[in-house]
Amino acid sequence: MTGQKQNPHPYLSGNFAPIKRTRTLTRCSGTGHIPRELAGGQYVRNGGNPTTNVNQGRDLHWFDGDGMLTGVLFKRGKEGGIIEPEFVNQYVLTDIYLNAKDDGNLKRPLLPSIATLLSAPLVTIVVGVFRSLILICLSRLPGSKREVKRISVANTGVVYHDGRALATCESGPPIRFHLPGLETIGWYNGRKAENEGILDDKGGFGGNGLLAFMREWTTGHPHVDPVTKELISFHAVFVKPFVHYSIVPSTRYPAKASDPGPRFDIPVPGVKSPKMMHDFGVAAHHTVIIDLPLSLDPMNGVRGKTIISYDPTERSRYGVFPRYEPHKIQWFETNPCVVFHTANCWETGLVIPEAETCVHLLVCRLTSASIVYSAGALTPPLLKPVPPEYLEEEQCRLYYYSFPLVNTESGEAPMIRNQWALSAIPFEFPTVSPSHAMSSARYIYGCSTGGTSYSAALGKGAKIAYLAKMDATTLIDQGITHPPQQIKGCVDTRGVDEVMQSTDENDPVKLFQMPKGWFAQEPRFVPRANPATEDDGWLLTYVFDESQLDDKGECRDDAVSELWIIDAINMRDIVARIRLPQRVPYGLHSAWFSEDEIAEQKPFDAVRRERSTAEVDMQSPLSIMRDTIEKWIG
Template sequence: MVVAGQKRKRGGSDNILPTPQPRHPYLTGNFAPIEKTIPLTPCTYVGTIPEELADGEYVRNGSNPVSNSDLGRDAHWFDGDGMLAGVLFRKDDTTGSIRPEFVNQYILTDVYLSSIGSKRLKVPILPSIATLVNPLSSFFWVTLRILRTILLVILSHLPGSKQKIKKISGANTNIVYHDGRALALCESGPPLRIQLPGLETVGWYDGAAAEGEPGNAQSTENERVLGEGSGLISFMREWTTAHPKLDPKSKEMLMFHASFAPPYVQYSIVPQSKTTDQAGAPMQKVLNAAVPGVRGARMMHDFGVSSSHTIIMDLPLSLDPLLQLQGKPPVSYDSSKPSRFGVFPRREPEKATWFETDACCIFHTANSWDVVDASGNTTAVNMLACRLTSATMIFATGNIAPPAPPKKTSTDALPKKRMSFFSKYNLDTEASVYERHGRVESTEEEKEALLHVTFSEVSSLENDNSDEEDHFDEDQCRLYYYHFDLSTSQITHQWALASIPFEFPSVHPDLEMSEAKYVYGCSTSTTSFGSALGKATKIDILVKVDVTTLIARGRANPPRSVSGVVDPRPMADVITSNDPADPIRVFQMPDGWFAQEPRFVPAATKRSEDDGFLLFYAFDEAQLTLTGDAPLDEGEARARSELWVVDARDMRTVMAQVRLPQRVPYGLHGGWFTGEQVRGQRSVERVRSVEKVLEEKQGGVWMGIRDSIEKFLA
């Protein structure tokens, strides 16, 4: 189906070659989806596997579109069907040895099951985020893609359909554990229960029980559930953040639910079963409580939670279909509007105090903790977050040129800075994988950026003293410290702890919501994170930041508010530092290797907070083909990833490298699940299966109509 506004593809003939299709950086290389799934399979490894990993499992979630035949379509890194990749460290009770086993499985969402049962579809059922954020997408084109999705959802409810689409979530972003359940998450739906260690899909979780659990109907009937109520958009009340917060002390799971209609954000707390409060009474749920004060529909990914307070972020990144009526894309960033932070007592969202500061984007918070006075009252709340000075990342991960930034409205004259993290220009001076490996040659298309800035233009920018914000400032992504003073309703401290790029943060799991000393995350050794058009974001540096030391330095000698930095060193200086007391320690990947988000696993010895291990997937891009593609997933020539175990104390020692039977595409968030958690899962009566969906469709008029419409919409 080709319509106005869509690129047409030239067909081939004996004499005319087909027009080359653009290579999307997030559909090629190790970003490309993998077609093969395998059950738990023994792996080889080198090094020593720590005893603390015995019977535990590391699992990472990410998008892996099953409908991927049209490589010229709109596509975004956040699109696609969820796929889990895990490594179980199985302990032999007889010998005491630990054997790693790899498994990867699609998450069997309604959308995935409907997709594999509709073989005519060449592009995913859901519209791409790239379509929604592209400033060049016409109102007609965006509306058409949304209507296509609605029609396909309606078709799935026709008589004879094997899978109805009741939830539109791809469950492709994160996986967490709470109260005997592993839950896969994405903002466009409720949590989805997964069974460890085989990664089978159980069913949707409603805050009381999950489909597929014994007595599910009775549990739902007797308890309040997410999204209760009626109305045209009542289903939005069960849309749940991909980053719920898990209190290691109270065992509560805290969530927010963002939607397109007032009150825009709702808030839930689900306690662990059979837990009691300080008075000995059963802990009570909070479900879909309104958070007043949010000014519009937002693209909201994360939030902050301390031991006693919650922080909701009302940032100027809108997600609102009605913006099309104003000539804007549904996802729009307005840097002229302030960033707002609503801080409220954990169970009283109606008491939110709102703090305002300069516009920014924050997709991930690292940690939050309280400041308590001698009387036990909370006087302030601290938050660490990965702060971006623009929405470039949203565009870059869809291979879209970001719109030109408006003139800066803040009176702060920011100092000039290097390009960093989510750079939107092709200024990389470091060698690419093609240059590092002489046997690999990129096509001219890949060598040529779609958006250029010459070095003379860069020099001009650096010497420009006009009031327009420096282009380089648009691409900062740094670990920021915020101090929200509850007595004055002011942000008394807000500055970056370091100038190096920093994203995908995490802390010791037992110290979340308290004052953790160390934050772990991802960075890059180049001056740009390589996300210019035609490129993709890759991680070759893991970072450990001593935030306690840097915050103390900042308080003793406060940097400039908002734009200031405690440690201004560039990454090159941090890498070469030999100072044993350096508050920033890095682990640099070998040349040509790239990492994914790490997770900290504490050691049993507990000699210090950082006594433990970082687990992450790693990939050597020398395995890519001459054109930069991943080899076929079958056969001996297939590419393979590894799981690395690194000593978190020295950030140098690779303790073990697990050789996986296949590659793991670059993905999003993951988690570590202990042996106790794996053994302590709630019982399951049934799991979801693809067998029924793959059966031959029943005949009949309705199925004939559905096939004809799907062929037209393919």
């Protein structure tokens, strides 16, 4: 844990390595034609960028690291019709970041790595947690740059709701930042953010009481309804009922007469133990909670398991309930799997009296938890024997479920009607046209590695060699007309090479192949102002040319990335390439913020900032004691 490893960690080397420089809005150059619809908007991506990075031999996971926002603003030029792209990147100034910044005593991050929770013996985890608790307590003493009240690093997603741009992570509430400069404003509780004036005492995420700090932990992927503008989220915790649920309306959207306002911490019944939950499904009228055999339970150590543990002999469960009535949840069970990201969710049968209501869900389904270990450069542990009916080849595919709801008074057990993959190519990091989310969107965009398994590629660092476009409507119709094998079946069985050979303009699977040595990141779909079709728009993604690596596989100091704008209809044309002033490490999730959203941000009083050395009392006895203990425990 404390020594340097001979070989660099794959997630601390190459273009995964953190960068040290941040920039305010900086003019960029480019080639091609930037679509006028992008004028005034901004593309922003979140991801982990460890600031405490001295001990590179420590446990490390791709999902660790302090949140860093990286954006390109499509600024309207002074001369008519000209768009001037500007690059900006800033750390999310969380409590963890502000406390550790420039603290030479800390040789590794304050929090234990996810890799430690996946692989270390109980005594190591206990020591790591105890160290974190000591450092959090020390943060309250003089000499600390920031008291640590919340442990989130806010490094996962970005979302816009009710005049606020928010960065997210499972271990805390969202934190607000300001567009386009990406300055951090403060933690958001569902009612207000810090530095927006006096917070009321009505409570928000987490409520009040001893366990409020835990119940405010908000999923990395809250969803915003494109029609009602409500923000829907859940909160996974370590104590019963294990999952809570929140709905936050927009104050700028006309409320229904019966709308009671925000609903916080509604218990979701039926989850039997703490789980690692990253995403969920949200349709216009229903929500789907995903309860998988992937646990995140401190009590696992007592049972001889790691804190994060996967049991391939347990069932996966999907809980479907009306948006405002979690107590009416219906549970559907099936074979074990792992799902980190949902692509879309919608209903059928709602407008026809007496018709069957069916909830449909598209997810990126993995057949094991190997991706969790691969993203930490770990070898998955030997698991208990898997029943033959659960055995599947290693894969991560775009997968379809249909959940016909039953009349609970009839005593009929809910059963999944359809469950199969749409395509055999590896598929992750999904995105849809924002206006078509929570309805039957036809097109799903995402990433592929080009191999047979997304998880295997992650062990060497996730390298996105293809962007994919799936005609989900066509593939689902084909699957219903000619049903593949339930659970293990697949509608389109072609691999990447076969899809690339296709010349059919109406092929339901299309791939954009990166040039050799170039790799992309999660794309974001941006529609044309008046789209002729659902896919009439562009994909935006950061890309990197790995010929900029030296003979040891490390990035040269002058390495840079680009932002590519790709035609989302034909998945061939690069409309514009914007050369950035520095590289953008491979990261996680992105979002597009329109010119109107940037203009309509809520006012605030101040932003968070780093305290200078002159502002910190380093001479008091308590400060000296804090400094001494920090040096001792590293």
